[in-house]
Amino acid sequence: MRTEDLIAILALNLKPVRADAVGKRLARAHLLGLIGGAVLLVVVFGVSSDMPEQILTPLFWLRLAFPLAMIAVAVTLAERLVRPGVAITSAWLMTLLPMLTMMLGVIFLLWLHLLNIA
Incomplete structure (x- = not known):
């Protein structure tokens, strides 16, 4: 497959994305990671x-x-x-x-x- 064909296939059904979509997705991922890390920390080491x-x-x-x-x-x-x-x-x-x-x-x-x- 040539590069031009790949670009054409990827650009075939483009839909507009909200401007804050990246920030919201990253914020959600970081929040889930923070909560998961805190829970894992408490489970493994306990609370002093x-x-x-x-x-x-x-x-x-x-x-x-x-x-x-x-x-x-x-x-x-x-x-x-x-x-x-x-x-x-x-x-x-x-x-x-x-x-x-x-x-x-x-x-x-x-x-x-x-x-x-x-």
Whole structure:
């Protein structure tokens, strides 16, 4: 089969797609993955008995901020990469977001430690 024939077959019954279809599909997939991962984590490792005390510590929130920043970067970059022709001019700067989050969190924790709060 020639390339022109394949393109003609694929373009035969095109239907318009809503502009937000990609974003909605990715959001649904990420939400299901997040829920499935959380359930699997609880089933395999269980919930720690000191979780209420851990939630009150700044280090817990710093540890949570890093994967959340990674998720934000991955979702945004994936959404840009699945759309042909979308400019990714400054998207590479977003990869610095998780590292900046951790650095700012460590600076904040050191500041709290100097003030004898944490």
